[in-house]
Amino acid sequence: xxxxxxxxxxxxxxxxxxxxxxxxxxxxxxxxxxxxxxxxxxxxxxxxxxxxxxxxxxxxxxxxxxxxxxxxxxxxxxxxxxxxxxxxxxxxxxxxxxxxxxxxxxxxxxxxxxxxxxxxxxxxxxxxxxxxxxxxxxxxxxxxxxxxxxxxxxxxxxxxxxxxxxxxxxxxxxxxxxxxxxxxxxxxxxxxxxxxxxxxxxxxxxxxxxxxxxxxxxxxxxxxxxxxxxxxxxxxxxxxxxxxxxxxxxxxxxxxx
Amino acid sequence: xxxxxxxxxxxxxxxxxxxxxxxxxxxxxxxxxxxxxxxxxxxxxxxxxxxxxxxxxxxxxxxxxxxxxxxxxxxxxxxxxxxxxxxxxxxxxxxxxxxxxxxxxxxxxxxxxxxxxxxxxxxxxxxxxxxxxxxxxxxxxxxxxxxxxxxxxxxxxxxxxxxxxxxxxxxxxxxxxxxxxxxxxxxxxxxxxxxxxxxxxxxxxxxxxxxxxxxxxxxxxxxxxxxxxxxxxxxxxxxxxxxxxxxxxxx
Numbered sequence: 001x002x003x004x005x006x007x008x009x010x011x012x013x014x015x016x017x018x019x020x021x022x023x024x025x026x027x028x029x030x031x032x033x034x035x036x037x038x039x040x041x042x043x044x045x046x047x048x049x050x051x052x053x054x055x056x057x058x059x060x061x062x063x064x065x066x067x068x069x070x071x072x073x074x075x076x077x078x079x080x081x082x083x084x085x086x087x088x089x090x091x092x093x094x095x096x097x098x099x100x101x102x103x104x105x106x107x108x109x110x111x112x113x114x115x116x117x118x119x120x121x122x123x124x125x126x127x128x129x130x131x132x133x134x135x136x137x138x139x140x141x142x143x144x145x146x147x148x149x150x151x152x153x154x155x156x157x158x159x160x161x162x163x164x165x166x167x168x169x170x171x172x173x174x175x176x177x178x179x180x181x182x183x184x185x186x187x188x189x190x191x192x193x194x195x196x197x198x199x200x201x202x203x204x205x206x207x208x209x210x211x212x213x214x215x216x217x218x219x220x221x222x223x224x225x226x227x228x229x230x231x232x233x234x235x236x237x238x239x240x241x242x243x244x245x246x247x248x249x250x251x252x253x254x255x256x257x
Numbered sequence: 258x259x260x261x262x263x264x265x266x267x268x269x270x271x272x273x274x275x276x277x278x279x280x281x282x283x284x285x286x287x288x289x290x291x292x293x294x295x296x297x298x299x300x301x302x303x304x305x306x307x308x309x310x311x312x313x314x315x316x317x318x319x320x321x322x323x324x325x326x327x328x329x330x331x332x333x334x335x336x337x338x339x340x341x342x343x344x345x346x347x348x349x350x351x352x353x354x355x356x357x358x359x360x361x362x363x364x365x366x367x368x369x370x371x372x373x374x375x376x377x378x379x380x381x382x383x384x385x386x387x388x389x390x391x392x393x394x395x396x397x398x399x400x401x402x403x404x405x406x407x408x409x410x411x412x413x414x415x416x417x418x419x420x421x422x423x424x425x426x427x428x429x430x431x432x433x434x435x436x437x438x439x440x441x442x443x444x445x446x447x448x449x450x451x452x453x454x455x456x457x458x459x460x461x462x463x464x465x466x467x468x469x470x471x472x473x474x475x476x477x478x479x480x481x482x483x484x485x486x487x488x489x490x491x492x493x494x495x496x497x498x499x500x501x502x503x504x505x506x507x508x
Contacts, residue, residue, distance in 0.1 A: 062353060064508065084355070092353035098346040102278040103271055114267035115354040138278075158354070 015040045015162055015193040021070030023056055030056050032217035043184060043194040045208035047244060052214050054197040055095050058166050062092050074162060088116065091160035093151045095167050101140035105131055105150055108139060109157060116158035125153045128183050145172040152180055156187065163187065163194045169203060181207050201241040215248040261360045268364035276372060285333045287376065290326030297322065310446065312475060319389045320470030321443035323380045323402060324463055328438065330373050331409035332416065332430040339365070339417030340426050343506065352507035362414060362505060369410050377402035389474060397473045405466035408490045411497035412462065418504030443467035465489045
């Protein structure tokens with residue numbers, strides 16, 4: 001893995017440290033001795049192709065899946081021993097999450113708020129994510145974009161210090177994507193740390209302070225989008241997408257070229 | 258096993274909303290048994306009363322239909338929705354929050370207890386006006402119903418943890434409900450069957466519930482004294498609940 005130091009972004013203390021984790025499904029190694037550090041108050045993007053293991057990595061981080069080797073620590077707390085405590089401080093938006101279909105948006109927010117000791121005022125979150133007009137709508141009749149906004153809202157409701165979002169803007173229209181980005185930027189200013197899994201280069205460039213590229217079971221590069229472009233580009237005009245293709249060495253690059 | 262009271266309150270309220278807003282669960286859990294009652298009531302007009310038991314056909318079947326109704330809540334209204342929640346990833350989403358397993362299971366049992374209690378009350382009123390339940394038997398009938406319901410719900414949760422998909426669960430459970438209800442003596446007097454079925458009935462949890470109802474309502478000869486049956490049902494409920502702790506999975 002190549003880590004590019006950046007004095008402007010890096011000095012804050014780490015809020016999540018992934019140390020050499022290995023995850024296997026039977027004999028298939030999905031994550032191999034993978035390490036990653038997320039700093040306090042940053043939006044950190046995990047970039048990778050579909051099916052590369054981003055969701056597995058996230059699920060290991062929050063204890064939804066056991067891993068075979070290594071350690072994952074949120075500050076001093078270890079996910080293998082202190083999940084109960086960690087989960088109170090981490091807001092999670094799982095990929096393709098489902099909710100009770102016959103509850104309304106408002107009832108769902110109320111229900112999830114009841115799981116936390118000191119939840120945020122959900123009316124503020126409803127306003128921020130423009131959910132006011134649909135707050136009485138049942139979950140089963142929400143569109144993809146509406147559901148994604150609600151899931152992001154639910155990840156914030158427990159007033160977490162760390163937020164993990166698994167492809168929050170996949171399959172939604174640009175207006176809603178912009179709205180979610182706006183909320184994430186606002187949340188970041190309140191010193192939350194945000195881990196964002198995405199395969200959108202635009203998303204990574206526009207809102208992430210740093211990104212890590214997951215490929216071949218490991219993180220192959222970490223740094224600010226600009227640093228990664230500057231370090232790995234082959235021509236002056238190369239974009240993050242070009243660099244991503246260089247690093248992940250996919251056959252798709254050949255097709256595009 | 259710590260209960261989060263605030264979460265419990267909202268989960269129970271959400272669960273109730275989920276049930277009365279779901280026509281399928283509402284129908285199978287609350288209305289369906291009354292079709293049985295009407296059907297067997299109609300048959301009772303043409304079937305001769307049993308001289309040996311001194312009961313009409315519908316009178317004997319009445320507690321059996323309640324057991325069947327409670328089984329519908331326990332299996333179709335508990336096991337199947339639980340599996341569905343797991344299949345659809347709803348349980349996984351809940352597992353990303355601090356909600357603990359015990360609070361969740363308790364909330365789901367409470368929701369079904371409320372639903373089952375309503376069912377028992379309706380049956381009590383019907384039974385009273387049909388002359389099957391005397392005034393003195395109203396309270397014992399309700400209490401026996403609740404003890405039986407608790408056992409059936411814990412069993413429903415246990416099955417909800419064991420089965421992996423709703424199709425298999427609904428198939429197996431709906432296929433198993435009728436023969437189990439019959440072999441427990443709830444729908445059919447066991448003495449009219451070969452002796453082997455009497456032995457089998459000891460291994461069916463609902464037998465002890467049917468026995469309690471028969472003893473209280475009709476003073477029929479039963480295998481165990483009343484408290485023996487109550488203890489068996491409570492021990493089974495505790496055992497099923499403990500096993501649920503091992504079989505319950507969020508994902």
